[in-house]
Amino acid sequence: MPQPLASLRWPACLLLLTFAAVPLHAAEPLASWNDTAAKAAIIKFVETVTDEDSAGYVPPEDRIATFDNDGTLWTEHPMYTQLAFALDRVRTLAPQHPEWKTQQPFKAVLENDLKTLAASGKKGLLELIVATHTGITTEQFEAIVTDWFKTARHPRFKRPYTECTYLPMVELLEYLRANGFKTFIVSGGGIEFMRPMTMEVYGIPPEQVVGTTIETKFEMQDGKPVLMRLPEIDFIDDKAGKPVGINKFIGKRPIAAFGNSAGDRQMLQWTAAGTGPSLKMLVFHDDAEREYAYGPANGLPNSPFGTFPQDLMVEAKQSDWVVISMKNDWKTIFAPEKD
Amino acid sequence: MPQPLASLRWPACLLLLTFAAVPLHAAEPLASWNDTAAKAAIIKFVETVTDEDSAGYVPPEDRIATFDNDGTLWTEHPMYTQLAFALDRVRTLAPQHPEWKTQQPFKAVLENDLKTLAASGKKGLLELIVATHTGITTEQFEAIVTDWFKTARHPRFKRPYTECTYLPMVELLEYLRANGFKTFIVSGGGIEFMRPMTMEVYGIPPEQVVGTTIETKFEMQDGKPVLMRLPEIDFIDDKAGKPVGINKFIGKRPIAAFGNSAGDRQMLQWTAAGTGPSLKMLVFHDDAEREYAYGPANGLPNSPFGTFPQDLMVEAKQSDWVVISMKNDWKTIFAPEKD
Numbered sequence: 258m259p260q261p262l263a264s265l266r267w268p269a270c271l272l273l274l275t276f277a278a279v280p281l282h283a284a285e286p287l288a289s290w291n292d293t294a295a296k297a298a299i300i301k302f303v304e305t306v307t308d309e310d311s312a313g314y315v316p317p318e319d320r321i322a323t324f325d326n327d328g329t330l331w332t333e334h335p336m337y338t339q340l341a342f343a344l345d346r347v348r349t350l351a352p353q354h355p356e357w358k359t360q361q362p363f364k365a366v367l368e369n370d371l372k373t374l375a376a377s378g379k380k381g382l383l384e385l386i387v388a389t390h391t392g393i394t395t396e397q398f399e400a401i402v403t404d405w406f407k408t409a410r411h412p413r414f415k416r417p418y419t420e421c422t423y424l425p426m427v428e429l430l431e432y433l434r435a436n437g438f439k440t441f442i443v444s445g446g447g448i449e450f451m452r453p454m455t456m457e458v459y460g461i462p463p464e465q466v467v468g469t470t471i472e473t474k475f476e477m478q479d480g481k482p483v484l485m486r487l488p489e490i491d492f493i494d495d496k497a498g499k500p501v502g503i504n505k506f507i508g509k510r511p512i513a514a515f516g517n518s519a520g521d522r523q524m525l526q527w528t529a530a531g532t533g534p535s536l537k538m539l540v541f542h543d544d545a546e547r548e549y550a551y552g553p554a555n556g557l558p559n560s561p562f563g564t565f566p567q568d569l570m571v572e573a574k575q576s577d578w579v580v581i582s583m584k585n586d587w588k589t590i591f592a593p594e595k596d
Numbered sequence: 597m598p599q600p601l602a603s604l605r606w607p608a609c610l611l612l613l614t615f616a617a618v619p620l621h622a623a624e625p626l627a628s629w630n631d632t633a634a635k636a637a638i639i640k641f642v643e644t645v646t647d648e649d650s651a652g653y654v655p656p657e658d659r660i661a662t663f664d665n666d667g668t669l670w671t672e673h674p675m676y677t678q679l680a681f682a683l684d685r686v687r688t689l690a691p692q693h694p695e696w697k698t699q700q701p702f703k704a705v706l707e708n709d710l711k712t713l714a715a716s717g718k719k720g721l722l723e724l725i726v727a728t729h730t731g732i733t734t735e736q737f738e739a740i741v742t743d744w745f746k747t748a749r750h751p752r753f754k755r756p757y758t759e760c761t762y763l764p765m766v767e768l769l770e771y772l773r774a775n776g777f778k779t780f781i782v783s784g785g786g787i788e789f790m791r792p793m794t795m796e797v798y799g800i801p802p803e804q805v806v807g808t809t810i811e812t813k814f815e816m817q818d819g820k821p822v823l824m825r826l827p828e829i830d831f832i833d834d835k836a837g838k839p840v841g842i843n844k845f846i847g848k849r850p851i852a853a854f855g856n857s858a859g860d861r862q863m864l865q866w867t868a869a870g871t872g873p874s875l876k877m878l879v880f881h882d883d884a885e886r887e888y889a890y891g892p893a894n895g896l897p898n899s900p901f902g903t904f905p906q907d908l909m910v911e912a913k914q915s916d917w918v919v920i921s922m923k924n925d926w927k928t929i930f931a932p933e934k935d
Contacts, residue, residue, distance in 0.1 A: 387813075395843055430921030439803070452847045462657060464778070470844055475836040475862055480866045484843050490832075491844075497814040503810055504734055504823050505830075506845060508791045508802030516817060523814055526821045 286432040288588075289425040295538070295586040298579045299429065299504045302536040303432045303436050306512065312506050313534040315512055317437035322513040323467075323503060324430070326451060328445035328460060329517045332421040334549040335412065336594035337562055339450050340382075342405055346389035354388075363388070375561070387488040395449060395473060395484040416594060419458045423583075424592045425542070426515070430459055441511075443503055445520055447493035449486075462477065467506040469494045495520045500527035511535070517542065518563040525578055537578040541565060544584040569576060625771040627927075628764040634877070634925040637918045638768065641774050641875040645851065652873040654851055656776035661852040662806075662842060662863060663769070665783035665790060667798040667902035668856045669798060671760040673888040674751065676901055678789050681744055685728035693727075702727070714900070726827040733822040734812060736787060742792045755933060758797045762922075763931045765854070765879070769798055772821050772852065780850075782806045782857055784834035788825075808833045810855060815820055834859045839866035845919075850874070856881065857902040864917055883887040883923040 277425040290296040306315040327333035347357070347366045357363035362381035363469055365373035374381065390398065411421045430440050442451060448468035455461040472487040494502040500523050503511065514521070514528035517540040525537040542549050542565070543557060551560035573580050583590065629635040645654040666672035686696070686705045696702035701720035702711035713720065729737065750760045752870040769779050779800055781790060787807035794800040811829040833841040839862050842850065853860070853867035856879040864876040880889050881904070882896060891901035893909040912919050922929065 318795070321803075409713070441803075448844070448847070456657070464660075464780075464845070466847060473840050473843060475839045482839065482862065482869050484839060500814045500821065500823060501812050504812060505787070506803070506807060508787070523821065526816070530821050 282555065284561045286435070287425070287428050289428055291586055291588055293586050294402070295579055295581045298537065298538075299432070302513070302534060303433070305534050307436050314486060315533060319509065320433075320436070320438040321441065321507060321509050321511045322433050322438045323441045323443040323507075323511040323514040323515070324426070324459075324526070325518070325521050326442050326446055326468075327517075328542065329515055329521070330422055330426050330430075330442070331418065332411065332414070332548060333543075333563045334551070335562075337446070338418045338421075339446050340385075340547075341409065341418070342402070342450065342504070343385045343389045345409060346401070347385065350389070380574065383490075390447065391471060393485045394478075395485055395486060398449055398455055398486055404452055406454055414591070416591075419454050420594070421591065422458055423540075423587070425587045427459060427592070429515075430461070434460065438513070439465065441465045441467060441503075441507060443494065443499055443514075443524060445469055445493070445498075447471070448494075467494055467502045475544050499524035503527065513537075515540070518565050519569055520563075522569060522572070525576075529576060529578075537576070538577060538581055539565070539569070539573055540581045540583065541570075543582050544587075544590070546584075547590045560563040605615045625774070626764070626767050628767055630925055630927055632925050634918055635919045637877075638771070638875065641852070641873060642772070644873050646674065646775050654872060658775040658848065658851065659772075659775070659828070660780065660846060660848050660850045661772050661777045662780045662782040662846075662850040662854070662867070663765070663798075664855040664857070664860050664863070665781050665785050665807075666856075667881065668854055668860070669761055669765050669769075669781070670757065671750065671753070671762075671887060672902045673881075673890070673899070674901075676785070677757045677760075678785050679724075680748065680757070681741070682728045683746060684744065686724065688730070693862070710790055722829075724787065729786065729789075730810060730825040730827040732825055733817075734825060735822070737788055738792055741789055745793055753930070755930075758793050759933070760930065761797055762879075762926070763928050764926045765929070766798060768854075769800070773799065777814045777852070778804065779806045780806060780842075780846060782833065782838055782853075782863060784808055784837075786810070787833075806833055806841045836862045838863035842866065852876075854879070857904050858908055859902075861908060861911070864915075868915060868917075877920055878904070878908070878912055878917060879920045879922065880909075882921055883926075883929070885923075887922060 287296055287299065292465045305311050305313040306320060308314055327337050330484055331477050344366050347363055351357055351367055357367060362374050362377040362384060365377065369504060404417050406417065409415060409418055411418055411452060416422055434440055442455060442461055446468050448466055448470050451468055452463040452466050455466050470491040473484040474487055475482060475484055491500065492502065499521065503524065506576040508532045511528045512531060512533065513536040514524050515538045516524060521539065528535050528537055551559050551563065552565050553559040554565045554567045612757055626635055626638065644650050644652040645659065663669055666676050683705050684701055690696055690706055696706060699724060701713050704716065715816050745756060745758055748757055749755060753760055754856050765802035773779055781794060781800055783790060785807050787805055787809050790807055791802040791805050796804065811830045812830040813826055813827040814821060814823055831837065838860065849870045850867045851870060851872065853863050854874040854877045855863060856860055860878065867874050867876055881890050883889060889896050890902065892898040893904045893906045
């Protein structure tokens with residue numbers, strides 16, 4: 258007989274008793290955050306919703322926290338990681354596609370002509386995505402993505418993209434989970450591009466990843482069922498699509514939401530409109546030295562990746578959303594390199 | 597400061613120590629199952645995947661179990677519960693729609709003319725769904741569904757629909773969760789029709805409910821963000837759509853899947869195609885006395901709700917899927933009535 262509930266939990270229970278003997282400073286939460294208003298806002302919020310005697314108490318099952326990914330949990334410059342992946346895939350697949358030598362936007366990718374590539378706009382981007390992300394099974398795509406994460410390196414930081422994650426945000430994920438929160442990613446990125454790495458990198462399992470999806474089709478190949486990835490977008494999880502995605506995939510309103518760009522505005526509005534306390538935060542990239550600086554808010558340079566317009570800054574101030582200054586609020590940006 | 601991980605878990609830990617002192621027969625798993633091959637198959641499977649020394653061991657994070665809802669977890673006769681809801685809504689809304697007195701399929705509903713209603717087919721059904729499920733916000737719909745579940749009664753069993761759930765299956769859900777499984781609903785039913793009741797009835801939170809979705813749109817109403825339910829189907833989570841839904845919402849292949857009709861065939865095929873052990877089961881409704889009997893498999897009457905064709909029975913036998921006989925495998929169908 259499999260073990261019944263009570264006996265199953267014995268070893269875990271004993272483990273926790275051992276754990277409790279570890280000095281508390283070993284688990285100092287939010288250690289990479291400076292002692293500024295941003296950190297204080299997080300702690301005050303968590304104190305409130307976990308305190309059963311507080312009017313703002315929220316039972317654990319309703320402690321839903323949603324995180325944008327690009328620019329909120331990991332670096333999105335000099336380009337979205339998924340775009341870097343798509344460009345690498347074009348280079349890898351080029352020998353099988355001699356026509357790409359003369360066909361845009363592929364020609365631009367192969368010639369490293371980013372200006373022409375950018376000029377191809379959304380249409381060009383979609384062509385790249387179709388060529389590199391579809392026409393294969395979900396299992397094949399997962400294997401390709403997993404392999405790519407192992408070998409690809411960020412051009413500036415010379416580290417795997419999966420190490421270009423913000424340590425303070427990873428600590429925040431852990432801190433929220435330690436306080437009974439269920440943490441979700443709600444990203445404009447491809448859901449199946451993220452899922453192969455989110456558990457290892459963020460402690461977030463595949464079923465808690467919401468993102469942009471493409472159509473898939475169930476079919477039999479040599480008597481084996483597969484899901485083929487079709488060249489058609491199913492759902493874009495960005496801007497006004499984020500509350501839609503949250504409602505569809507999660508079915509509960511978050512009480513905490515974290516973003517960094519105009520794509521996250523509606524997610525924060527949706528979170529703010531709940532009853533009871535909620536925490537809304539935006540990461541502002543104002544640290545060119547340790548990471549990147551872009552806006553165009555506050556006079557920083559504009560960026561095609563992760564635009565933070567001035568009116569978002571205004572809305573944040575008016576709405577009591579907390580803007581995180583990477584420069585001032587974070588002691589460290591990235592975790593130390595692994596050996 | 598909110599409590600750090602270790603101290604937070606102290607009370608839960610002590611609770612478990614107390615729990616372990618409760619006599620084991622109090623938690624006898626699968627108590628409403630007869631000691632037949634079906635129960636033995638469940639127990640053997642769970643023993644295998646939870647035994648770290650077994651070649652078939654599956655780590656807890658991969659113990660994904662998916663359950664169809666209509667006819668698998670609760671009664672789907674004399675009609676799908678959601679259809680009963682739609683018909684009730686037509687009756688409720690009729691005073692605001694005098695035109696329905698002469699307009700099909702509404703006229704048929706108001707005159708209780710089920711034959712004409714059935715003749716209106718999928719087109720008629722879709723018109724009913726649009727009229728009763730859309731044009732309102734997600735919050736309004738949730739409130740309407742929640743209210744309806746409180747008052748509506750099953751026509752034969754004279755109990756709330758939420759009590760027309762199969763006790764053996766609820767025990768199975770609990771047994772799997774006690775053994776480290778994460779349980780999901782994967783139903784052709786509307787995701788937002790199910791979510792208001794799944795936690796209370798099945799112990800399954802909204803974020804673990806996969807189902808058919810309609811399009812929603814984020815918009816501002818009097819400065820407050822809402823999600824409007826649009827008269828357009830987004831995704832049909834049935835038949836070949838079930839593996840698609842599983843991949844989209846969960847992102848992992850189940851190792852156990854439970855259904856009862858042709859709509860579940862591909863979900864079971866998808867589950868079976870994984871590496872390692874898997875459990876596939878189909879509830880067969882062969883108990884007219886305690887519930888209903890329909891096929892058309894094994895010579896039972898055909899049914900528009902939850903068709904179990906003969907070729908599904910053949911595939912089950914050939915594929916080592918376990919067919920559950922409600923009549924022979926279940927001691928009890930429903931839980932005793934609440935006081």
